[in-house]
Amino acid sequence: MSAAHRPPAPLILTCGEPAGIGPELAPKALAADVPFVWMGDPRHLPAGTHWAEVSTPADPAPAGALPVLRHDFPAPNTPGRPDLTNAQAVADVIARAAAMAMAGQAGGICTLPISKQALKQGAGFAFPGHTEYLADLAGGVDVVMMLASTSVTPPCRVVPATIHIPLEDVPRTLTPALLERTIRITHAGLIRDFGIPAPRIAVAGLNPHAGEGGTMGWQETDWIAPLCERLREQGLAVSGPHPADTMFHAPARARWDAAIACYHDQGLIPIKTLDFAGGVNVTLGLPFVRTSPDHGTAFDIAGSGAADPSSTIAALRMGWDMARKRAAA
Ligand SMILES: NC(=O)c1ccc[n+]([C@@H]2O[C@H](COP(=O)([O-])OP(=O)(O)OC[C@H]3O[C@@H](n4cnc5c(N)ncnc54)[C@H](O)[C@@H]3O)[C@@H](O)[C@H]2O)c1
Numbered sequence: 001m002s003a004a005h006r007p008p009a010p011l012i013l014t015c016g017e018p019a020g021i022g023p024e025l026a027p028k029a030l031a032a033d034v035p036f037v038w039m040g041d042p043r044h045l046p047a048g049t050h051w052a053e054v055s056t057p058a059d060p061a062p063a064g065a066l067p068v069l070r071h072d073f074p075a076p077n078t079p080g081r082p083d084l085t086n087a088q089a090v091a092d093v094i095a096r097a098a099a100m101a102m103a104g105q106a107g108g109i110c111t112l113p114i115s116k117q118a119l120k121q122g123a124g125f126a127f128p129g130h131t132e133y134l135a136d137l138a139g140g141v142d143v144v145m146m147l148a149s150t151s152v153t154p155p156c157r158v159v160p161a162t163i164h165i166p167l168e169d170v171p172r173t174l175t176p177a178l179l180e181r182t183i184r185i186t187h188a189g190l191i192r193d194f195g196i197p198a199p200r201i202a203v204a205g206l207n208p209h210a211g212e213g214g215t216m217g218w219q220e221t222d223w224i225a226p227l228c229e230r231l232r233e234q235g236l237a238v239s240g241p242h243p244a245d246t247m248f249h250a251p252a253r254a255r256w257d258a259a260i261a262c263y264h265d266q267g268l269i270p271i272k273t274l275d276f277a278g279g280v281n282v283t284l285g286l287p288f289v290r291t292s293p294d295h296g297t298a299f300d301i302a303g304s305g306a307a308d309p310s311s312t313i314a315a316l317r318m319g320w321d322m323a324r325k326r327a328a329a
């Protein structure tokens, strides 16, 4: 079988914060019915979990068992109460999985939620989250964070140009270079990983009513609209800047394949409102596939068994689909 048609190696599902809902999502994720192994400390799995240790993602595991790539942690987990002595191991699991994906030992990674606060306090984690950490692990590549729906029509795929920064920093961080880079990485990702040959990209204005012709903010008239026009002249199907509050209802969504938001909540509120259970976080621009559920550690319900696995299942299925596309390319 030629390399072009060899299926990718299974995905690695990283354990995330052991005190969050990750450990109870891991066995539930088997319902995704795609090849993956869970990387973490089996002591953190719910009692009664049917698991089997494997040495590599490609190793077979007994039917119905959660394949475990073991990674020992210093401390057991108490649902809802992160133990900061485990923080470094949380980060190490992500790095180990990324290295295996870059080496071709895994078809990609799907990351269960981390607590950014616990990582920062417990391990001096220097990154806002997985997105920036994985970009650094991949050699400092430019990436974007996309939240993509899987169960609404028309789909909702949103990429915020600025991510985990205080709102007051958004206007000075949102530069023409950053917005153009975000648009181009998104455009390439829609082609490569979503199989959309001619992506349509809608850009949200920063200000209410997209600046109302310059009477409610200057960025749109000063540089966002000229940037969109220049990219259109270069052949990219880029529209906007649009008033953000009328971009996300169904008829509006039908006019684009991805929406570029100016800041985190401008984009994540609509997608998580429309499809919280089916939303998937995708990092575009990495040399390997990375998806993640669209939620966090849910400390308020951790350990209760109430965690909905739908987003993790959607993330694993999307990651596997992307891995197969890349293997066949
Ligand atoms: N990709 C990630 O690793 C990621 C994503 C978002 C937030 N976080 C982190 O998670 C922590 C908590 O963040 P938050 O409270 O803002 O968001 P959250 O998503 O953890 O929780 C928000 C609300 O949604 C509920 N919820 C979340 N996932 C659920 C699920 N699968 N099933 C049922 N209910 C669910 C929670 O119970 C809570 O009421 C923070 O440290 C944050 O940084 C991590």
Ligand SMILES: N[C@H](C(=O)O)[C@H](O)COP(=O)(O)O
Binding pocket: 114, 128, 129, 130, 131, 132, 145, 268, 281, 292, 294, 295, 296
């Ligand atoms: N901003 C995302 C969300 O709210 O779902 C999430 O925090 C992304 O974090 P990572 O970079 O750790 O995937």
